Amino acid sequence: MHVAGTSSNRNQRKLWHFHGGLHLPDHKSMSMQRPPVEAAHDDLLVIPLQQHIGEPPEVLVKPGDKVLKGQMLARANAYVSAPVHASSSGTVVAIDEQPVPHPSGLSATCITIETDGQDKWDDCLPAPIRDYKNCTASELLERIHWAGIVGLGGATFPSRVKLNPGANKPIDTLVVNAAECEPYITCDDALIQSHAQEILQGIDIVMHILSAKLCLIGIEDNKQDAIAAIQQALSEHESDNIELVVIPTIYPSGGEKQLIKILTGKEIPGNSLPADIGIVCHNVATLFAVNNAVSKGHPLISRMVTITGEGISKPQNMIVPNGTLISSLIEQAGGYNNNVNELIMGGPMMGYALSSDTLPVSKGTNCILVTQKDNAVQNIPTPCIRCGKCAEVCPALLLPQQLYWYARARDLDKVQDFNLFDCIECGCCAHVCPSHIPLVQYYRFAKTEIWAREEEKRKSDIARQRHEFRDARLARIKAEKQAKLRKKKEVLEKKKAADVDPKKAAIEAAMKRAAEKKQKLQEEGKIPANTENLTAAQQRQIDEANKRRENSES
Amino acid sequence: MKFATSTSPHTFQTDSVQKVMLEVLLALVPGIIAMTWYFGWGILVNIAISVTVAVASEALFIKLRKRHALPVVSDLSAVVTGVLLALALPPLLPWWITAIGAAFAIIIVKQLYGGIGYNPFNPAMAAYALLLVSWPTHMTSWLPPSVLNTIPLDFGQVLNIIFTGTMPAGLSWDTISSATPLDEMFTRLDMNQMIEEIRQSPLWGDFGGKGWEWVNNWYLLGGLYLLFRKVISWHIPISIIGSLLLLSGLAYMIDPAVHPFPAFHIFTGGVMLGAFFIATDPVSASTTKKGQLIFGASIGTLIFIIRNWGGYPDAVAFAVLLMNMAAPTIDYYTKPRVFGEVKDASDD
Numbered sequence: 001m002h003v004a005g006t007s008s009n010r011n012q013r014k015l016w017h018f019h020g021g022l023h024l025p026d027h028k029s030m031s032m033q034r035p036p037v038e039a040a041h042d043d044l045l046v047i048p049l050q051q052h053i054g055e056p057p058e059v060l061v062k063p064g065d066k067v068l069k070g071q072m073l074a075r076a077n078a079y080v081s082a083p084v085h086a087s088s089s090g091t092v093v094a095i096d097e098q099p100v101p102h103p104s105g106l107s108a109t110c111i112t113i114e115t116d117g118q119d120k121w122d123d124c125l126p127a128p129i130r131d132y133k134n135c136t137a138s139e140l141l142e143r144i145h146w147a148g149i150v151g152l153g154g155a156t157f158p159s160r161v162k163l164n165p166g167a168n169k170p171i172d173t174l175v176v177n178a179a180e181c182e183p184y185i186t187c188d189d190a191l192i193q194s195h196a197q198e199i200l201q202g203i204d205i206v207m208h209i210l211s212a213k214l215c216l217i218g219i220e221d222n223k224q225d226a227i228a229a230i231q232q233a234l235s236e237h238e239s240d241n242i243e244l245v246v247i248p249t250i251y252p253s254g255g256e257k258q259l260i261k262i263l264t265g266k267e268i269p270g271n272s273l274p275a276d277i278g279i280v281c282h283n284v285a286t287l288f289a290v291n292n293a294v295s296k297g298h299p300l301i302s303r304m305v306t307i308t309g310e311g312i313s314k315p316q317n318m319i320v321p322n323g324t325l326i327s328s329l330i331e332q333a334g335g336y337n338n339n340v341n342e343l344i345m346g347g348p349m350m351g352y353a354l355s356s357d358t359l360p361v362s363k364g365t366n367c368i369l370v371t372q373k374d375n376a377v378q379n380i381p382t383p384c385i386r387c388g389k390c391a392e393v394c395p396a397l398l399l400p401q402q403l404y405w406y407a408r409a410r411d412l413d414k415v416q417d418f419n420l421f422d423c424i425e426c427g428c429c430a431h432v433c434p435s436h437i438p439l440v441q442y443y444r445f446a447k448t449e450i451w452a453r454e455e456e457k458r459k460s461d462i463a464r465q466r467h468e469f470r471d472a473r474l475a476r477i478k479a480e481k482q483a484k485l486r487k488k489k490e491v492l493e494k495k496k497a498a499d500v501d502p503k504k505a506a507i508e509a510a511m512k513r514a515a516e517k518k519q520k521l522q523e524e525g526k527i528p529a530n531t532e533n534l535t536a537a538q539q540r541q542i543d544e545a546n547k548r549r550e551n552s553e554s
Numbered sequence: 555m556k557f558a559t560s561t562s563p564h565t566f567q568t569d570s571v572q573k574v575m576l577e578v579l580l581a582l583v584p585g586i587i588a589m590t591w592y593f594g595w596g597i598l599v600n601i602a603i604s605v606t607v608a609v610a611s612e613a614l615f616i617k618l619r620k621r622h623a624l625p626v627v628s629d630l631s632a633v634v635t636g637v638l639l640a641l642a643l644p645p646l647l648p649w650w651i652t653a654i655g656a657a658f659a660i661i662i663v664k665q666l667y668g669g670i671g672y673n674p675f676n677p678a679m680a681a682y683a684l685l686l687v688s689w690p691t692h693m694t695s696w697l698p699p700s701v702l703n704t705i706p707l708d709f710g711q712v713l714n715i716i717f718t719g720t721m722p723a724g725l726s727w728d729t730i731s732s733a734t735p736l737d738e739m740f741t742r743l744d745m746n747q748m749i750e751e752i753r754q755s756p757l758w759g760d761f762g763g764k765g766w767e768w769v770n771n772w773y774l775l776g777g778l779y780l781l782f783r784k785v786i787s788w789h790i791p792i793s794i795i796g797s798l799l800l801l802s803g804l805a806y807m808i809d810p811a812v813h814p815f816p817a818f819h820i821f822t823g824g825v826m827l828g829a830f831f832i833a834t835d836p837v838s839a840s841t842t843k844k845g846q847l848i849f850g851a852s853i854g855t856l857i858f859i860i861r862n863w864g865g866y867p868d869a870v871a872f873a874v875l876l877m878n879m880a881a882p883t884i885d886y887y888t889k890p891r892v893f894g895e896v897k898d899a900s901d902d
Contacts, residue, residue: 269894431563431566
């Protein structure tokens with residue numbers, strides 16, 4: 001067992017720092033005043049099919065089907081995909097397009113379940129794995145995949161894929177992200193305080209899968225209760241390769257690359273993954289879900305969600321079944337205060353504003369934030385004065401102001417020159433901008449434009465290739481046809497020649513021979529007179545004629 | 555329930571351009587008081603004329619562009635330009651020269667390029683350069699600092715001189731005006747005099763000219779306040795002062811008889827004002843940290859070169875303007891190392 005100290009100054013591990021970042025008022029105590037509660041089950045659960053990055057799963061149920069809690073509703077067929085499960089028992093009433101929480105405000109296919117209130121577990125769930133150490137990595141990965149586990153820190157990337165970096169990328173360190181650097185959000189904090197032991201078990205399982213030698217748990221020093229809970233759990237835990245590292249509170253220390261830099265000093269370039277340098281990073285909630293899937297055989301059907309903000313009367317954390325409507329959670333949290341401003345999914349820095357509260361909670365929902373109107377703050381954008389405050393706080397060491405300049409001018413090549421795609425959209429630049437320019441919006445715009453342009457280019461490339469291929473094919477067919485024709489013609493001619501020869505040649509040869517013979521004889525003067533080969537009768541006639549002539553003459 | 559939406563981030567610091575400009579104005583107060591103390595009411599009159607004309611021309615121009623003038627003018631950037639220009643002008647300059655300078659700074663140098671944030675040149679310095687080349691006699695007719703001034707002018711007399719050009723009875727320009735210490739130093743150096751001879755004049759204090767050195771001290775104090783409040787970063791002022799000290803120190807070591815003591819350079823003329831308040835104007839300066847060091851060091855070098863070999867006594871305005879032109883190029887070639895980029899790990 002190895003505990004790295006009780007506060008940031010007692011870490012045994014050397015901490016690194018990343019450039020920039022912000023010290024933000026954390027507003028976390030608001031939702032930590034009350035203990036987390038189980039959210040009440042709604043009559044209707046709206047479960048979006050696509051709750052992850054990757055291919056959508058294939059629906060296994062149809063309207064009218066009875067489903068049980070934990071039953072798989074849609075199966076993942078692709079490698080980068082995740083199944084979804086029923087978060088309570090009931091009847092499927094619809095499978096159709098429903099509005100889902102998404103920055104675009106679009107609708108997507110959802111399975112709507114009318115719950116029966118019994119919350120009855122499916123009894124065909126896989127058996128709990130008591131001794132994961134005797135399982136192979138692929139068996140455990142299969143279980144994690146089955147459970148529909150995705151990155152619960154917000155990225156929702158299928159965990160099975162992330163835990164399977166391939167044989168050519170050996171992993172030595174598991175980084176556990178417990179930083180929770182965004183203001184207001186406390187769901188990881190609450191989860192650690194209530195389930196530290198399970199999280200450690202999840203860590204053990206994941207380390208077994210990855211054959212990792214070391215685990216570093218990174219947690220910001222503003223979560224003293226959670227730190228104490230992990231230390232307590234570590235002191236009761238048998239493995240000695242898990243190290244708790246308390247890091248200073250600075251946004252965005254919870255960004256994957258930033259956290260890895262703080263803990264290891266290593267920087268991951270824009271186009272590579274942590275696995276390239278032997279590191280895999282997972283959020284605490286993901287590890288909790290892994291333990292549930294392996295040790296209990298439960299799929300991912302609920303998660304801790306923070307419902308908070310000045311616009312909520314009783315901010316708190318709730319364990320929320322997947323598909324519960326936000327409006328219902330807010331009702332359970334005492335409803336709205338007066339003068340609400342925005343409804344945000346996620347934190348104030350990176351979350352996105354929702355236009356309505358009748359949207360379901362999904363796997364990636366860590367926080368529902370309701371802000372209050374603040375008339376003191378005016379955010380009317382004015383021209384950039386190039387003060388460079390944005391570059392001072394940028395954790396990716398970019399020049400946000402130059403990016404803004406070129407994004408605004410739609411100079412998509414220059415904006416990539418200035419490394420637009422290294423931007424993690426943390427929002428630090430826009431937060432400090434004295435001109436209140438919505439910088440991140442410009443970067444998103446430029447990224448989308450570039451993606452669209454590349455997509456267009458890809459499509460036109462394909463079209464051009466197809467066109468060229470078609471031309472080539474037509475030319476080839478034509479050439480082949482011509483070649484064939486020519487050959488045929490040749491063959492025909494030859495054949496024609498061959499067909500005519502025997503008879504004609506024989507005749508011609510015979511005629512030739514006769515002519516030659518005639519010629520020869522003529523030359524020799526041996527051409528017989530017509531009278532030479534006379535028959536006897538003819539001769540007699542001739543003789544008689546000659547006699548008559550002689551008689552008449554005499 | 556329906557909600558309005560906006561893009562992330564959803565929280566902002568309450569900083570604004572107006573607050574930044576207020577800090578700059580606040581930091582200028584010690585310098586203004588010192589200037590007024592040493593050079594009389596003319597400084598305040600100049601500030602009043604310059605600020606009024608600057609703000610009025612900005613309001614007028616914005617109106618011509620058919621936009622709302624109030625939000626633009628209330629960012630106080632025109633006020634800062636007005637004050638900076640006035641602080642560079644001789645205390646008894648005819649009012650119309652000041653007014654032309656302020657109007658030129660705002661209309662030609664700032665608004666014609668698109669207003670705040672788009673001007674490639676520092677408006678106050680461009681206007682100063684215009685006035686200096688257009689009315690060189692007026693622009694170099696300074697008063698001696700009050701510690702040397704035997705004929706102090708009262709407020710009414712100052713107003714009279716500035717607005718009507720009439721001298722109080724019995725006084726003429728020659729009796730009240732005096733060369734600036736920089737002018738004195740380099741004019742007499744050009745006449746092949748030695749520093750020691752030149753420093754016999756009563757104009758000199760401990761480091762620079764009497765009065766002037768204290769004015770520069772107070773500007774330095776204001777500059778330190780800006781650094782403390784993080785309105786500016788240390789890179790530009792330190793590299794200007796550092797390079798100027800280095801070069802003048804080298805020259806002084808080579809031949810102290812004809813090269814003034816390094817402290818003379820930084821405590822005389824407009825170096826402190828230039829280093830902390832003018833070259834740091836973010837709009838026209840370099841924005842990358844490495845670029846700011848190059849930008850500042852180049853300004854310091856140019857100041858040294860122009861002071862020693864140029865035709866004008868002080869060089870801050872020309873040095874800043876020249877480097878303003880180079881700033882975009884400097885920025886382009888001093889892009890910082892991006893996170894994860896393995897170019898060189900020393901940069902931060």
